[in-house]
Amino acid sequence: GENVEQHPSTLSVQEGDSAVIKCTYSDSASNYFPWYKQELGKRPQLIIDIRSNVGEKKDQRIAVTLNKTAKHFSLHITETQPEDSAVYFCAASVESGGSNYKLTFGKGTLLTVNP
Amino acid sequence: DSGVTQTPKHLITATGQRVTLRCSPRSGDLSVYWYQQSLDQGLQFLIQYYNGEERAKGNILERFSAQQFPDLHSELNLSSLELGDSALYFCASSRSGLPYPYGELFFGEGSRLTVL
Numbered sequence: 001g002e003n004v005e006q007h008p009s010t011l012s013v014q015e016g017d018s019a020v021i022k023c024t025y026s027d028s029a030s031n032y033f034p035w036y037k038q039e040l041g042k043r044p045q046l047i048i049d050i051r052s053n054v055g056e057k058k059d060q061r062i063a064v065t066l067n068k069t070a071k072h073f074s075l076h077i078t079e080t081q082p083e084d085s086a087v088y089f090c091a092a093s094v095e096s097g098g099s100n101y102k103l104t105f106g107k108g109t110l111l112t113v114n115p
Numbered sequence: 116d117s118g119v120t121q122t123p124k125h126l127i128t129a130t131g132q133r134v135t136l137r138c139s140p141r142s143g144d145l146s147v148y149w150y151q152q153s154l155d156q157g158l159q160f161l162i163q164y165y166n167g168e169e170r171a172k173g174n175i176l177e178r179f180s181a182q183q184f185p186d187l188h189s190e191l192n193l194s195s196l197e198l199g200d201s202a203l204y205f206c207a208s209s210r211s212g213l214p215y216p217y218g219e220l221f222f223g224e225g226s227r228l229t230v231l
Contacts, residue, residue, distance in 0.1 A: 001173075032214035043117060043205065043222035044158065051215060089158060093214045100163070101146065101212050102171040103220065107157035 002027040004092050006106025014114050019077045021109045023090035026071070030092040033066060033073050034103070039086045047088075048075070080113045087111070118142065121206050121223035129231055133194040136226045140187055140208030146170070147189040148220060149181055152203040164189055165212035196230045203227050 003026040013019050025033075034049035050057045050064045050073065057064050061080075066073040077084055090106045118141035128134055140147050149161040160173035164183035175181075178196075183189045193200060203225045210217035 032218060034214075034218070034220075036220075043224055044220075045117075045222070046219045049218070093218070100170045101148075101165075101209070101214055101218065102160055102163065102173060103148070103214070104160060104173075105150075105158040107155075 002030060002092055002094070002102070002104040004090060004104050004106040006090050006109055008109060009107065010110045010112070012112045012114060013080050015080060015082060017080055019080055019084070019111055019113075021075045021088055021090065021111070022072065023074070023092075023106050024070075024072050025092040025104075027092070027094060028068075028071065029094045030071075032093045033064070034091050034093075035062075035064060035075050036089045036091065036105075037086045038089065038108070044089060077111075080111075082113050082115050085111060085113045117221040117223065119206060119208050119221050119223035121204075121226050123226055124224065125227050125229075127229045127231065128196060130196055130198060132196050132230075133192065134196065134228065136191040136193070136204055136206070136228075138189045138191070138206030138208075138223060140189070140206075141221050144208035144210050144221070145187065146209045146212040147183055147187070148207045148209070149175075149189070149191050150205040150207065150222075152205060152225070153201075158205070161191070163212070170212055193228070196228075198230050201228055201230045 031052035036044040120139040163171040207220040
């Protein structure tokens with residue numbers, strides 16, 4: 001099955017700096033890659049996603065890039081703010097028929113933004 | 116508020132016991148997913164149901180079982196509980212059973228299980 005590796009496990013940055021979280025996946029058939037943010041004591045929430053027919057996607061201060069050849073995708077957060085502090089999870093899924101949707105998550109990155 | 120309701124929020128029980136976790140998906144969502152979250156393993160996919168039928172299975176132990184009822188709510192049954200089963204169990208729902216175009220998972224607040 002799919003295996004998603006995520007690095008680093010913890011990341012500490014100063015407010016205003018950029019943060020980058022990297023993930024690799026094992027199944028070359030995977031074609032949907034979402035990122036979820038989980039604040040302390042809260043539920044995970046989708047922040048951005050990308051499909052394999054797109055190399056990069058941006059939404060204000062966050063962006064995701066995908067390298068299908070290397071089976072690698074990354075989350076970029078610019079101008080970080082204290083409210084960006086949370087655990088970020090990458091995930092991968094194969095888009096197949098039959099309403100079969102298995103989303104495999106990485107182990108998460110704890111991002112701390114220091115004021 | 117995601118619209119996904121999980122009960123109970125907290126549960127403390129003893130080894131060897133059986134518990135049932137309940138999930139009501141968002142209105143209109145046909146697919147329900149169960150995930151186990153522990154500190155060292157992150158979010159582990161357990162099982163997916165779509166419109167009452169099991170559609171995908173992950174690392175779900177044989178001691179665990181789930182079902183989705185005609186009204187689309189779901190239950191996760193955990194039996195012969197062990198200390199290692201202590202975790203936060205999340206239910207999530209989505210509009211369809213596919214990642215696109217409605218692939219966003221809406222998570223509930225979770226049920227925290229403590230096995231003593």
